[in-house]
Amino acid sequence: MSELSVDHLLGIKYLNNDDINLIFETADHFKKVINRPIKKVPSLRDITIANLFFENSIKLVLSWVITAVEPW
Secondary structure: OOOOOOOOOOOOOOOOHHHHHHHHHHHHHHHHHHOOOOOOOHHHOOOOOOOOOOOOOHHHHHHHHHHHHOOO
């Protein structure tokens, strides 16, 4: 199995065992990628990946702002 049985991964409610195993196998693969000296994956070349999160909570917005400003 090389792709999920669902179109969008918005939760785990509709995932089957094969889907969960595929997620863990993919995570193992990317764990090896981040341990390489050059952390690039050829299959993702020229692709933009974005994470978009909508929440109209002031508390959440403030926590994001504080986290962005805090020095690590």
